Every structure is written in C-alpha cells, then in structure tokens.
Amino acid sequence: MSHRIVTFTLNPAYDLIGYCQNIELGDVNLVSTNDFLPAGKGINVAKVLCDLEHKVTASGFLGDLNREAFSHLFSQLGIEDKFSAIAGRTRINVKLTEESGSVTDLNFSGFTVDNNQWQSFAEQSLSFLSDAEIVVISGSLPKGIDLTAFSNWIAKIKTICPKVIFDSSRDALAAGLKAKPWLIKPNDKELEMLVGYSLSSIDEIKKAAFDLVSRGIENVIVSLGSKGALWVSKQEAWIAKPPKCKVTSTVGAGDTMVAGIVHGLLSNYSIKQTLIFACAVSALSVSQAGVGISDKTKLNEMIEQIEIIAG
Ligand SMILES: Nc1ncnc2c1ncn2[C@@H]1O[C@H](COP(=O)(O)OP(=O)(O)O)[C@@H](O)[C@H]1O
Numbered sequence: 234m235s236h237r238i239v240t241f242t243l244n245p246a247y248d249l250i251g252y253c254q255n256i257e258l259g260d261v262n263l264v265s266t267n268d269f270l271p272a273g274k275g276i277n278v279a280k281v282l283c284d285l286e287h288k289v290t291a292s293g294f295l296g297d298l299n300r301e302a303f304s305h306l307f308s309q310l311g312i313e314d315k316f317s318a319i320a321g322r323t324r325i326n327v328k329l330t331e332e333s334g335s336v337t338d339l340n341f342s343g344f345t346v347d348n349n350q351w352q353s354f355a356e357q358s359l360s361f362l363s364d365a366e367i368v369v370i371s372g373s374l375p376k377g378i379d380l381t382a383f384s385n386w387i388a389k390i391k392t393i394c395p396k397v398i399f400d401s402s403r404d405a406l407a408a409g410l411k412a413k414p415w416l417i418k419p420n421d422k423e424l425e426m427l428v429g430y431s432l433s434s435i436d437e438i439k440k441a442a443f444d445l446v447s448r449g450i451e452n453v454i455v456s457l458g459s460k461g462a463l464w465v466s467k468q469e470a471w472i473a474k475p476p477k478c479k480v481t482s483t484v485g486a487g488d489t490m491v492a493g494i495v496h497g498l499l500s501n502y503s504i505k506q507t508l509i510f511a512c513a514v515s516a517l518s519v520s521q522a523g524v525g526i527s528d529k530t531k532l533n534e535m536i537e538q539i540e541i542i543a544g
C-alpha cells in the first residue's frame with residue numbers, strides 16, 4: 234500500500250542556505266546563515282505536493298545519525314515515510330546566494346550504499362507501489378549504486394506504475410534514460426550534457442527534446458530558468474514563460490516545477506494547463522527562501538501572468 238504519489242530520493246541532503254555578498258574563490262568568505270533544511274529533490278517535490286493538498290509516500294535512503302529533522306518534516310506534513318536507514322550521516326549541501334543574485338551550489342557526495350543495501354531496498358521498494366499513479370525519481374545517486382542496477386530498477390517500477398517521472402543529472406540521468414521513463418525534466422544544461430553538444434537557441438533545445446521523444450521518452454520538459462519551460466510530446470509542444478520575478482532563492486525551483494507537473498496531471502489538466510501551472514508554481518517559489526507554497530492567492534495571480542505559446 235502507498236499513496237497515489239510516491240517520490241524516491243536516493244541521495245537526500247540537508248541544505249545549508251547562506252548569503253555571501255561576493256564569493257572570493259580561494260579566500261576566507263563571511264557567510265550569513267539563512268536556513269538549514271531537510272531537503273533533496275524528491276523530498277522537496279513531496280513537500281510542495283503536500284502544500285497542494287496531496288498525500289505522498291516518500292522513500293530512498295537516509296543516514297541514521299542525523300535523521301531527526303527529516304522524521305520531523307515527514308510527521309509534520311503527513312508524508313508516509315518509507316526511507317531505508319544507512320549507517321552514517323546524510324550529506325549537507327551548501328547553497329550560497331550573492332548580492333548579484335547568482336546562486337552557487339556545493340553538492341557533496343554523501344554516504345555510500347553497498348550492494349546488499351541496494352538489493353534489499355530495490356526489492357522492498359517495489360512492494361509498496363500498488364496504489365501509485367505517479368512515481369517520481371529525483372536527484373543524484375549515492376556512491377556504490379551500480380548504474381545498470383539503477384536503470385533495471387526503474388524498468389521494474391515502470392511495470393507496476395508506468396508513469397515514472399525522472400529528474401536527475403550527469404551519469405544517473407544517462408543511466409535512467411535507458412529505462413525510458415515516461416517523463417523527464419532536465420534543465421537546459423542537463424539536456425546539453427545528455428546530448429553532448431551546446432544548445433544555443435530554443436529551436437536547438439526543442440529539436441534535442443524531440444529526439445528524446447522519438448527515442449521513447451513520452452514527455453520531455455526542459456526547464457529554462459527565468460525563461461520558463463518547454464514541454465515536448467509526440468502530439469504537442471508548448472512553451473510557458475513567467476513574468477519577470479524578484480528572485481530570493483532559486484534552490485528547489487526545479488523540484489517545485491516537478492511537483493506542479495504531478496499536480497496538473499493528477500488534476501486531469503491538459504498538457505498546456507499543466508505546464509502553465511508548473512511554470513507558475515515554480516516561478517512563485519523563486520521569490521521565497523524555502524521550498525513550499527504558502528500563498529494560494531499569489532499562486533492564482535501568477536497563473537494569470539504565465540504566457541503560453543504553441544512550440
Ligand atoms: N528567475 C526566475 N524567474 C521566474 N521563474 C523562474 C526563475 N528561475 C526558475 N524559475 C522557474 O522554475 C523552473 C525551474 O527552474 P530551473 O532553474 O530551470 O530548474 P533547475 O532548478 O532544475 O535547474 C523554471 O522552468 C521556471 O518556471
């Protein structure tokens with residue numbers, strides 16, 4: 234048994250969020266601490282979905298030595314906790330915003346998952362997907378997980394729940410694609426890494442997304458930061474553009490977009506409406522520090538301001 238939405242975060246993180254006027258590489262930098270939050274991609278997705286009034290099951294691995302804030306978050310939001318314990322600590326990632334608005338992410342590697350731990354997790358995780366309508370697999374892989382085993386695991390999940398949404402980067406993204414997830418959400422840089430050449434215009438990005446669709450990924454959504462997002466499927470393509478937004482933090486914008494996509498799909502919105510909603514919810518998220526949606530009125534106002542064009 235599980236909820237309609239299951240999110241997997243294999244390599245969660247505490248996000249240590251700070252402000253440094255101007256980072257000097259190789260020098261001592263003074264940083265004011267803004268927050269220290271239990272996070273990681275699938276957990277952020279679950280958090281936003283809870284704010285949008287969905288019930289979510291969350292799974293993956295968590296270090297047993299610093300689990301408290303995660304357990305607290307799950308019980309506070311009513312997230313069903315299916316995480317497997319790993320001896321040691323969940324990593325801390327550092328996110329630094331500068332006066333210019335640019336954000337530097339220091340994403341650490343974190344704990345190691347050995348083959349036995351992986352095998353028992355992979356097997357057990359398939360046992361609680363019977364009610365899942367959408368499975369979200371997000372983020373990087375801990376050390377120790379074999380890329381082929383990861384791809385095979387996604388393929389097995391698809392046999393139980395065909396709608397797998399996959400959002401990752403680098404080797405894990407390339408490995409996951411071999412299982413042909415139903416929907417992926419790379420950003421433009423991740424798409425470039427995937428295709429192996431630079432994409433300098435929206436037409437080139439669209440073409441690369443279409444190539445992936447023709448290789449069997451049914452839906453490719455490319456997020457483009459302040460420029461919005463592009464959704465390409467076999468039948469249709471749409472580009473959504475947010476208005477100019479005041480940026481407080483872009484950390485979690487991509488995860489918020491994934492949550493918006495899940496919300497639209499489970500609300501039976503059209504692809505176009507789903508993209509508008511996902512673009513609005515993620516654009517709204519950059520104006521605030523943490524991950525989550527607290528102001529529904531602002532969300533409705535943002536939805537009205539999204540420009541949508543056929544791609
Ligand atoms: N500066 C911004 N202004 C408005 N919306 C933004 C901004 N940055 C991100 N977004 C919204 O968040 C979505 C995801 O952001 P993006 O940076 O592309 O993803 P990721 O965090 O995965 O790299 C974008 O498609 C857009 O809708």
Ligand SMILES: O=P(O)(O)OC[C@H]1O[C@](O)(COP(=O)(O)O)[C@@H](O)[C@@H]1O
Nearest residue numbers: 272273274326372373485486487488
């Ligand atoms: O698993 P990865 O790729 O290292 O990313 C983890 C990081 O991504 C985040 O989930 C934020 O992701 P987005 O900004 O892409 O939405 C952080 O909370 C976390 O520190």
